Amino acid sequence: MTELLFDAADGPQGGHILSRGQIFWAKFTRHRVATVSLVFIVLLYVVVLVAEFVTPYDPFNRHVGYLLAPPTGLQFVDTDGQFHLQPFVYGLKNELNRETFQREYVVDTSKRYPLALFVKGDAYQLFGVIPTDVHLFGVEGDGKVFLAGTDTLGRDLFTRMIFGARTSLFVGLFGLSIGFALGLFFGGISGYFGGTVDNLVQRLTEFLQSLPTLPLWMALAALVPQDWTPTQVYFGISTVLAVVGWTTLARVVRGKLLSLREEDYVMAAKVSGVSEARIILTHLLPGFTSYLIVYLTLAIPQMILGEVALSFLGLGLRPPAVSLGTLLIDSQNIQTVTLSPWLLVPGGLVVLIVVAFSFLGDGLRDAVDPYRT
Amino acid sequence: MLSYIVRRLGYMVVVLILISIVCFYIINLPPGSFIETFATQLEASGAPASQAQLDYLTVRYGLDQPLIVQYWNWIIPLVTHGDFGFSFEWQQPVWSLIADRLWLTIIVSLVSMVFVYAVSIPVAVYSATHQYSAGDYAVSFLGVIGLAVPNFLLALVLLVASARLFGITPTGLFSPEYMNAPWSWGRFVDLLIHLPVPVVVVGLAGTAATIRILRSQLLDEFQKQYVVTARAKGVPEGRLLFKYPFRVALNPIISTAGHLLPEIVSGSTIVAIVLGLPTIGPLLLRAIIAQDTYVAASSLMLLGVLTVVGVVLSDILLAVLDPRVRMGRSN
Numbered sequence: 281m282t283e284l285l286f287d288a289a290d291g292p293q294g295g296h297i298l299s300r301g302q303i304f305w306a307k308f309t310r311h312r313v314a315t316v317s318l319v320f321i322v323l324l325y326v327v328v329l330v331a332e333f334v335t336p337y338d339p340f341n342r343h344v345g346y347l348l349a350p351p352t353g354l355q356f357v358d359t360d361g362q363f364h365l366q367p368f369v370y371g372l373k374n375e376l377n378r379e380t381f382q383r384e385y386v387v388d389t390s391k392r393y394p395l396a397l398f399v400k401g402d403a404y405q406l407f408g409v410i411p412t413d414v415h416l417f418g419v420e421g422d423g424k425v426f427l428a429g430t431d432t433l434g435r436d437l438f439t440r441m442i443f444g445a446r447t448s449l450f451v452g453l454f455g456l457s458i459g460f461a462l463g464l465f466f467g468g469i470s471g472y473f474g475g476t477v478d479n480l481v482q483r484l485t486e487f488l489q490s491l492p493t494l495p496l497w498m499a500l501a502a503l504v505p506q507d508w509t510p511t512q513v514y515f516g517i518s519t520v521l522a523v524v525g526w527t528t529l530a531r532v533v534r535g536k537l538l539s540l541r542e543e544d545y546v547m548a549a550k551v552s553g554v555s556e557a558r559i560i561l562t563h564l565l566p567g568f569t570s571y572l573i574v575y576l577t578l579a580i581p582q583m584i585l586g587e588v589a590l591s592f593l594g595l596g597l598r599p600p601a602v603s604l605g606t607l608l609i610d611s612q613n614i615q616t617v618t619l620s621p622w623l624l625v626p627g628g629l630v631v632l633i634v635v636a637f638s639f640l641g642d643g644l645r646d647a648v649d650p651y652r653t
Numbered sequence: 654m655l656s657y658i659v660r661r662l663g664y665m666v667v668v669l670i671l672i673s674i675v676c677f678y679i680i681n682l683p684p685g686s687f688i689e690t691f692a693t694q695l696e697a698s699g700a701p702a703s704q705a706q707l708d709y710l711t712v713r714y715g716l717d718q719p720l721i722v723q724y725w726n727w728i729i730p731l732v733t734h735g736d737f738g739f740s741f742e743w744q745q746p747v748w749s750l751i752a753d754r755l756w757l758t759i760i761v762s763l764v765s766m767v768f769v770y771a772v773s774i775p776v777a778v779y780s781a782t783h784q785y786s787a788g789d790y791a792v793s794f795l796g797v798i799g800l801a802v803p804n805f806l807l808a809l810v811l812l813v814a815s816a817r818l819f820g821i822t823p824t825g826l827f828s829p830e831y832m833n834a835p836w837s838w839g840r841f842v843d844l845l846i847h848l849p850v851p852v853v854v855v856g857l858a859g860t861a862a863t864i865r866i867l868r869s870q871l872l873d874e875f876q877k878q879y880v881v882t883a884r885a886k887g888v889p890e891g892r893l894l895f896k897y898p899f900r901v902a903l904n905p906i907i908s909t910a911g912h913l914l915p916e917i918v919s920g921s922t923i924v925a926i927v928l929g930l931p932t933i934g935p936l937l938l939r940a941i942i943a944q945d946t947y948v949a950a951s952s953l954m955l956l957g958v959l960t961v962v963g964v965v966l967s968d969i970l971l972a973v974l975d976p977r978v979r980m981g982r983s984n
Contacts, residue, residue, distance in 0.1 A: 487668060489912070490964050492919035495937055495956050499679045499949070502941045585803050589923055592805060593938060611809055612927075614824075618816040627806040634801040 307647040314643020317636040324633070328446035330406065335439035336418040336425055338402035339602055343424060343434040345374060348620045349385055351429040359389050368394045369425050393423025429622035431610055440602055441626050445633070447514070447603035452583040455518035455525075456576060459583075462526035464572075467533025472541060472560060478534070485527040496524055497586060501595040510601040517596050521586045529575055536568040570648035578641035581634040588630055604630050657972055665965045672957040673731075677724045680941070680950045686716050687741040687944045714741060727947060738947030742940070747951050750936065755955055757826060758921070758932040762959065764848055765856040765917050766910075773860045774906075777867035782894065784872065792864060799861030804920045808854045808927040823850045824929040851928055855921045859913050866905055874898035907971050914963035918956055 298306070309315050327334050343349075354367040371391030377384050399418035405411050419425050427438035470481035497520060504516040540546065541564065549559050584604070590596030591605025592612070599606050607626040611617040617624060688711050695702045711717050715726055730736035737747035780792045815823055825832075826847045831840040874880065875898060883893050922934035929935070933952045940949035 487671060490668065490915060490957075490961050491672070492915045492922065492956050492960050494919040494922045495934075495953055496679075498922070498938060498941055499676075499953055502683050502944075503679075505684065581801070588803060589805065593923065593926065595938075595941070608806070608809075614812055614816065617809065618813050621813055621817070624806070624809060624813065627803070627809070630803065630806070631798070631801050635797055638797065638801065 304647050308643055311643035311646060313639045314646075317639040317643070320632075320636045321640060324445065324636075325449065328442060328449060331442045331446050332404040332406055333414070334416050335436070335442050336399070336401060336415050337436045337439045338404065339435065339440045339443045340600070341402055341435060343426075343430060343436070345434070346372070346424060346426070346430050347434045348432060348616070349424075349426055349430045349434070350620070351622050352424065352426045353387075354395065354425075358392065364394075366394050366396075368392050369419055369423060371423060391423070393419040393421060393425075395419055395425060428625045429620065431607075431623065432616065437607070437622065437625060440607055441604070441629055443602045444604045444607045444626060445629060447597065447601065448584050448587055448605065448630075449633070451514060451518050451521075451587045451597075451603070452580040454515065455521040455583045455586075456579055458519055459522035459526040459579065460529065460572075460576065462522065463529025464533060466526065467530035468537065468560060470530065471534035471537025472556070472564070474538070481530065481534075485530050488524065488527050493524055493586075494589065497521065497590055498593065498595055500524070501590050510597065513597055513601065517587060517590060518583070520590075521583050525579070525582060525586070529572075529579070532571060532575055533568070536571060537564060540564050540567050570644075574641055574645045574648060577637060577644055581637040584630065584633060654972065658969055661965050661968055665961060668961050669958060672961065673728055673954055674724070676953040676957065677727060677950045678720070680946055680953065681720055681723070683944065686711075687714075687946060688716060690943050691741065714739075723946075727950065731951075737951040740940075740945055740948045742943050742945040742948070747947050750948060751933065751951060751955065754931055754933050754936055757930070758918070758934075758956075759959065760844075761826075761848070761851055761855065761921055761925075761930065761932060762914065762917050765852045765859070765921065766913065768852050768856040769859040769863055769913065769917075770906075772856075773863035773867065776860075777864045777871065778894070778899070780864065781868045781871035781875070792868075796861040796864055799857045800865075802857070804854050804858060805923045805927045807857060808851075808924050811850060811854065812928070823847070826851070826930050826932075851921070851924060851930055854924050854928070855917055858920060859917055863906060863909070863913070866909065867902055870902035870905055871898055874901050904971070904975055907967060907974060910967035910970075911964035914967075915960040918960055922956070 337343075349372060352369045352372070354369060356365075356367055357363050358368075369392075371388035371393065373386045373388045374383055375386050376382075395417060396419065397417055398414050399420060400413050401415045401418050403411065403413040417425075426436050428441060429437050431437055431440065466481050466485070470478045500520040500523065501517060503520070504513055508516065546559060546563055549563050554563075587596055587603060588605035588608065591598075591603055592608045594609065597603045597606050599609065604626050608624075611623040611627075688707055691710070692702055692707055715723060718726070727738050730738070735748065737751065739745075740747050740750055743750055776792055780789045783789050812824070815821060826844055827840065828843050828847075831843045834840055877898075880893065880898060883897065884890075888896075921930075921932065922937065924930070925932040925934035926938055933956060937949060937952040937956070939945075940952060
């Protein structure tokens with residue numbers, strides 16, 4: 281331990297002692313992948329918050345004549361072999377293939393549209409208050425840029441993916457706060473009071489953990505009435521995810537409390553007549569805050585995966601709500617998705633988000649573990 | 654030992670009763686009933702049912718009774734002579750709908766579990782004994798991916814890939830000619846041919862998790878003094894590995910088998926829907942949407958039973974293998 285205190289300072293005999301936060305940060309940043317993941321997640325949250333600005337189109341704008349258009353390739357070199365620093369896209373033509381008699385998209389190299397920054401496009405209100413029509417990037421004139429292709433209704437998939445990520449990332453946070461409250465409450469009373477309360481709560485968590493999660497989610501998701509607005513459904517689904525998912529946290533909290541309440545300083549507080557609520561909040565809780573943070577980081581991807589699975593099955597969020605799960609509903613039709621595999625791109629984003637959160641959680645866990653240097 | 658087993662089994666019975674109550678309650682929570690779904694269907698087909706007809710059906714199916722009476726009418730025949738009730742939507746006994754699907758669910762789940770262990774144990778042993786080698790990094794990387802890719806997405810990607818590459822979509826568990834045929838040797842072989850895709854998809858996450866646990870357990874054990882001592886005394890590496898650290902490291906694997914089974918059953922539900930497997934999952938989804946009470950409650954309950962029985966079996970197995978568990982619990 282003593283070695284560690286000087287770890288990132290000026291050597292073992294060095295002058296200053298690091299604070300807990302500094303030690304934590306020094307240990308965390310040593311985990312490169314976790315640091316990259318943290319940057320990715322922060323960036324992603326920033327991007328989805330200003331989704332209207334970052335994306336080139338309105339998520340509900342149907343581009344007539346561009347149904348299931350493939351992703352537009354960004355070009356740097358034109359047909360004459362000339363290099364352009366400013367990337368451009370070619371036009372897209374919908375033609376009948378004379379051999380297969382199927383409609384296909386053909387790149388029209390005679391039309392070039394340079395990709396520009398701060399392009400005027402669909403009008404929107406930034407943060408719901410500032411009316412504007414400037415988008416971070418786009419093409420001018422009648423050119424189109426579909427970074428991830430379009431869906432069955434001709435809507436830009438890249439745009440919808442960013443908006444979907446906004447919904448899915450925040451479903452995670454909201455569901456988590458409910459699950460967190462439930463887990464803390466049940467784990468707390470179970471570990472602090474022990475005895476009969478503990479026994480009852482333990483049986484309850486064991487019972488919930490022995491049930492297969494997804495079927496239970498499916499049954500509970502059917503509770504959300506069909507005529508609810510998307511916002512109501514959104515909160516309903518997060519609640520369903522949380523009601524099933526709090527048990528792991530309850531177990532961690534209980535285990536920590538059971539060992540902490542035997543400590544001398546807790547006994548001292550009791551003898552001095554401190555109230556039980558105060559003992560829990562000011563003496564016991566700080567002892568395992570770090571574990572809670574790790575748990576939270578690892579629980580977010582579970583919530584996101586839950587939402588994606590339920591929406592995919594048609595039991596979660598429903599279109600017109602845009603989430604990573606509802607975007608994948610289109611890909612349920614195997615014929616369509618075989619011809620237009622870019623419909624699976626939102627799934628790739630799901631995987632990236634989940635991987636990033638798991639690495640972040642791993643990094644945090646190593647950083648808060650005092651026995652690991 | 655015997656008292657421990659008896660206690661576990663007694664506990665299992667209590668849990669099963671609780672599961673039946675919870676399942677039935679949850680399924681009946683959504684407003685409306687099958688009668689409304691039925692009325693909407695008839696209306697959509699252009700021949701709306703009269704109110705008298707609907708009232709008759711409500712009484713006939715006992716849907717006008719209080720919930721507790723409905724539960725009683727469902728659970729008593731179920732326990733006394735295995736009668737799971739009647740499906741409103743399919744107009745046939747629930748058991749005849751579920752029987753085949755139940756067996757197939759059990760087969761897919763068990764084979765997936767076998768797959769998980771058959772793959773993860775050798776891979777984890779390799780990974781732990783060759784720590785920081787290229788193979789170890791590859792395994793860790795695949796493990797992260799395996800845990801992060803939702804299994805229905807993996808199923809979709811496999812379907813698309815095979816459709817684009819080979820022009821076939823590997824859905825279902827049987828070829829068309831065996832779909833509704835009675836069991837025969839040919840049907841069994843046909844099942845074996847169709848099993849690998851769903852088993853790999855369902856088992857991937859569990860395999861990744863098991864490799865992770867077993868690898869870190871083995872690495873922890875390798876650090877211990879007894880391993881150093883044995884090595885100093887000249888015990889051959891292979892024998893050393895399997896005689897001591899491997900055995901200790903297997904314990905958490907067996908105790909997590911109880912968690913693995915619910916996960917596999919849960920995962921196979923959605924994979925079955927994507928891959929069109931004739932298991933309980935798709936039936937449950939349909940019954941939930943149509944509010945076909947007895948089918949939904951029975952399917953949910955059977956999935957619960959499957960996992961609880963699995964958990965109890967793994968607890969008992971652990972007690973047989975680990976004297977510490979046995980002694981600790983029986984005192």
